[in-house]
Amino acid sequence: MKILVCITHVPDTTSKISFTDNNTKFNSNGVQYIIGPYDDYALARAVELKEQSGGSVTLLNVGGSETEPTLRKGLAIGADEAIRVNAEPTDAFFVAKQIAAVVKEGSYDLVLMGRESIDYNGGQVHGMVGELLNMPSVSPVMQLDLEGDTAKVAREIEGGKEYLELKLPLIAGCQEPIAEWKIPNMRGIMTARQKPLKVQEAVSDETMTSTLRYELPPPKSGVTLFQPDQIKELVDALKNEAKIL
Amino acid sequence: MPILVFIESAEGAVKKSSAEAVSYASAMAAQMGEKEIIAIALGNEVPEESLANLGKHGATKVLQVSDERLNQGVIQACAAVLHQAMEKTGSDILVLAKSSLGDPVAARVAIKQQAALASNIVALPNLDEGFVVKRSIYTGKAFTYVKLNANKKILAVKKNAVDLKEDGNPVTVETFEAVLSDADFNVKITKVEKAEGEVLLPEADIVVSGGRGMKGPENWGMLEDLAKVLGAATGCSKPVSDMGWRPHHEHVGQTGIKVSPTLYIAVGISGAIQHLAGVNSSKYIVVINQDPEAPFFKAADYGVVGNAFDIVPKLTEAIKASKN
Numbered sequence: 387m388k389i390l391v392c393i394t395h396v397p398d399t400t401s402k403i404s405f406t407d408n409n410t411k412f413n414s415n416g417v418q419y420i421i422g423p424y425d426d427y428a429l430a431r432a433v434e435l436k437e438q439s440g441g442s443v444t445l446l447n448v449g450g451s452e453t454e455p456t457l458r459k460g461l462a463i464g465a466d467e468a469i470r471v472n473a474e475p476t477d478a479f480f481v482a483k484q485i486a487a488v489v490k491e492g493s494y495d496l497v498l499m500g501r502e503s504i505d506y507n508g509g510q511v512h513g514m515v516g517e518l519l520n521m522p523s524v525s526p527v528m529q530l531d532l533e534g535d536t537a538k539v540a541r542e543i544e545g546g547k548e549y550l551e552l553k554l555p556l557i558a559g560c561q562e563p564i565a566e567w568k569i570p571n572m573r574g575i576m577t578a579r580q581k582p583l584k585v586q587e588a589v590s591d592e593t594m595t596s597t598l599r600y601e602l603p604p605p606k607s608g609v610t611l612f613q614p615d616q617i618k619e620l621v622d623a624l625k626n627e628a629k630i631l
Numbered sequence: 632m633p634i635l636v637f638i639e640s641a642e643g644a645v646k647k648s649s650a651e652a653v654s655y656a657s658a659m660a661a662q663m664g665e666k667e668i669i670a671i672a673l674g675n676e677v678p679e680e681s682l683a684n685l686g687k688h689g690a691t692k693v694l695q696v697s698d699e700r701l702n703q704g705v706i707q708a709c710a711a712v713l714h715q716a717m718e719k720t721g722s723d724i725l726v727l728a729k730s731s732l733g734d735p736v737a738a739r740v741a742i743k744q745q746a747a748l749a750s751n752i753v754a755l756p757n758l759d760e761g762f763v764v765k766r767s768i769y770t771g772k773a774f775t776y777v778k779l780n781a782n783k784k785i786l787a788v789k790k791n792a793v794d795l796k797e798d799g800n801p802v803t804v805e806t807f808e809a810v811l812s813d814a815d816f817n818v819k820i821t822k823v824e825k826a827e828g829e830v831l832l833p834e835a836d837i838v839v840s841g842g843r844g845m846k847g848p849e850n851w852g853m854l855e856d857l858a859k860v861l862g863a864a865t866g867c868s869k870p871v872s873d874m875g876w877r878p879h880h881e882h883v884g885q886t887g888i889k890v891s892p893t894l895y896i897a898v899g900i901s902g903a904i905q906h907l908a909g910v911n912s913s914k915y916i917v918v919i920n921q922d923p924e925a926p927f928f929k930a931a932d933y934g935v936v937g938n939a940f941d942i943v944p945k946l947t948e949a950i951k952a953s954k955n
Contacts, residue, residue, distance in 0.1 A: 399885050399905050403772040423886050478748065479741070502734075504770050504885065507751050513706070513738025522707060522818055525735050528879065543704075543731055544641065544833055545880060546825035552818045559735070562886055563879065594747035598763060598776040603911065609918070609928050614937035614945075620917070621949040623933060628915045630837070630894045631861075631953060 387441030387532070388492065389432045392485055392499035392511070393460055394422035394475075395453035399504065405600045412505075412600070421456055423567075424500025428558075430565035431530060432498050433464035439532065442466045444492065448475045448484045454583065461578035462570030468581070473588040477595045478506070480588075482514030487589040489519060494555065496537070501526035501559040512559040522552050525559025633667035633720050634660055637713055637727035637736070638685065638693075639704070643676045647795075647834050648728035648788075650688045654796040655788045656726040657689025658755055667691050671716050671807060673709055674702035679804050686802035688795065694720075694807035700816055703823070704732040708815040710739035715809050717744055717783070729787040730833065737785050747779035750787035753912070770885050770908035790833070790891045791914065832881060835864035837894045838913075840883055842868040842906075844899020844920060844939055848876035853940070854898060857947045860954070866890065868900045884909035898939045902927025919943065 397403070398418040406413045421429065432443045445460045445468040447453050457468040471484045489497055502509035509525070516523025528547065529540035532554075539550045539558065570578070612620045625631045634656045638649045649670075656668045670690040672682055675697040682693045696712055713736065717725060725740060727733045729750050741748035749764045753774065757763045762779045767789060832838065839858040841851060851865070858865045865881060872882035883890055885905035895913035899920060900906060907930050910916065918931040919942050928934045935942055 397769075399770075399908070403769045405773075478738070482738075482742075505768060507766075507768055507770060508748075509734040509750060510738040510741070510748055513710075513735040514742050516707075517710070517739040517742035523735060523739070524706065524818070526731060541731075542880060543823070543825070544831040545829055546823065547880070548703075548820055549822040549824075550818050550820055594741070594779070594781050595749060596778045596780060598760075598778055600768075601765075601774040601776070603772075603774065606930055606932070609931040609934045611928075611934045611936065614935060614942055617935070617942065617945045617949045620933055620935065620946070621953050624894070624915070624917070625953060628894065628932070630915065631950060 387435065387439055387496065388494045389435060389441060389443045390446055390489060390492065390494040390497045391425070391429045391432045391443060391460070391465065392446045392497065393425040393429065393456065394500065394503040394505070395419050395447060395449050395456040396422045396503055396505045399423060403602070405602070409599045409601060419456055421460055422500045422503050424502060424504070424561050426567050427562055427564050428498035428500055428560035429460055429463055429465065430568045431560060433568060434565055435532060436464070444469060444494070446471070446485060446488055448473055448481050450474065457583060458578050459570060461581045462574040463568045464574065466581060468583040470583065470585050471588055472585050477593045478508045478510040478514060479594040480592065482511050482518060483590050483592060484588055485511065485515045486518040489515065496554060497557045498560055501561045509559065512557045516557045521555050521557055523557040524550060524552065526561045527558045528561060528564055530558060530560070530564055632665065633669050633722045634665060634724045634726060635713070635717055635720060635722035636668060636670045636690065637725065637733065638670050638672040639728065639730060639732060640672065640674070640677045641831060643678070645677060645681055645685065646728065648730060648790055650685070651790065651793065651795055652726050652728045652788050653685055653688040653690050655755070655793045657796055658793050662755060662758060669694060669720055669722065671696070671713070673712055675699050676702050682804045683801040687797050687799045689799050690802055692802055693804045695804055696807050696809050698809065698811065700811070703820050705816055705818055705820070706732070706735045707739065707817070708811055709736045710743065711811060711815045712809040713740045714743040716807060723783045725785045727787055729789050733787055737787050741785050744783045745781060746783035746785045747781040748785040748787070749777050749779060752786050752788045753792050755793065767912060771889060771911040772908060789912070791893065830862065830864040832864040832866055832883070832888050832890060835890070836892050837861045837863035837896070838866050838883070838890050838892045839863045839896045839898070840866035840868070840900060841871060841898050842900030843870050845871070850940070851877070853943045853947070857896070857943055860947055860950050868906050897927055898943060900927060901925045902930060
């Protein structure tokens with residue numbers, strides 16, 4: 387079983403978001419970077435599957451050298467090796483092309499990633515990779531078990547869950563509760579330094595979209611407080627100001 | 632060139648988010664001087680009359696692919712049909728609602744069509760400098776303006792991006808024959824677990840959400856009562872779903888469902904940044920919390936400081952009274 391886990395290198399979920407250069411660049415000043423939370427679930431499940439049935443877990447990130455500490459953290463969690471495609475992840479199509487090339491080259495049986503990145507929130511890459519390779523893709527996956535070459539998957543749908551069976555190879559976009567996040571232990575951190583981290587160049591520079599600028603939402607004008615005995619006044623405000631009820 | 636709109640259904644009815652996608656396409660067509668908006672529905676579960684009513688939201692024609700294998704959303708099969716429909720109708724733009732099915736389907740169609748795809752779109756495109764859309768990023772903490780550079784375009788629209796258009800007239804429903812192979816259905820759906828008759832959280836105009844301040848799952852009845860008078864969906868914070876008080880599909884936040892309703896009512900939720908990320912595109916936020924220092928009040932429009940167990944039933948009664 388060869389498993390590829392694609393991870394994003396994203397600002398910590400508690401980060402305050404701001405932009406520089408006339409709102410054209412993300413301000414990374416003081417921002418802590420982490421493995422994307424959804425990707426972290428995918429990685430945890432990959433490590434569990436390897437522990438159950440053997441095989442290997444390869445990590446993949448498309449990004450500059452600044453993402454290497456994030457890849458090393460993934461190695462400390464239990465991946466065996468890492469690949470970094472040395473390029474800015476400019477859009478979903480560009481990233482999907484890079485991942486598809488790596489999957490093809492390495493003949494992976496299972497490709498896991500987060501359902502979406504928490505910076506771009508596109509949720510597109512798994513579907514695009516699947517289509518590029520003519521493989522089934524499924525997302526958002528909450529449960530994934532293997533029986534031979536069949537994957538048994540639970541996928542979240544609005545208001546519930548759908549249970550699926552499909553043949554490997556396949557691409558899955560993961561989310562909780564597929565596995566518990568794993569925290570690297572000391573031994574993991576030590577061995578991670580020795581594990582191979584291969585850097586390779588992008589296979590194509592094609593993109594479909596370009597980002598022009600960023601914008602922050604307007605600040606909230608402030609809360610109007612009501613006393614517990616003013617509930618009628620609250621309802622009136624919802625009715626007359628917000629025009630909801 | 633016509634604009635194609637992918638229609639999703641739930642429990643035999645057109646999803647409201649799909650009606651919004653049609654409204655979006657209609658408003659965009661007006662901007663672009665296009666005349667034709669073709670809605671396409673997959674499967675045979677939605678009655679013809681409901682499909683014809685998509686005309687009210689701006690569709691000029693509705694296509695139905697009456698293959699019962701499409702009643703369950705198989706990602707590849709849906710993508711294959713939409714690809715064929717874009718080809719046959721000559722559409723170069725596909726509009727759909729962002730959803731757990733819409734996103735992966737759109738991604739596959741984008742590759743088949745060599746189309747530029749943007750999801751999480753929150754407003755009509757700006758056509759002054761090419762084709763530029765505004766998207767929500769960083770889980771609702773920011774927006775970005777993205778230019779779509781391919782001739783063909785796919786737009787996955789977030790809830791509340793445009794007002795629902797309701798002044799059109801019903802239109803005719805035609806059958807669309809799609810060519811599907813077994814390979815398009817290489818996924819076997821073995822079981823579906825679904826809460827019946829509930830307002831779906833991502834679709835809801837009003838959401839009533841509870842946090843740890845509710846003290847236990849046995850106290851959810853009062854939130855359900857409030858949701859009922861409002862026609863709202865119920866949601867919860869991450870600790871509540873982690874403790875198993877409520878199912879995962881109700882978890883609102885950074886790693887759960889992101890909602891953008893007209894009104895979000897948060898009861899006993901302190902407002903951690905990860906929770907706010909899932910709700911900050913709500914139009915109005917009401918916070919009920921006994922801690923006046925709860926960070927959620929900073930993100931709220933209206934707030935009540937006090938005991939939820941006292942306030943929530945009063946609010947339910949006051950809303951009932953206001954409706955009479």
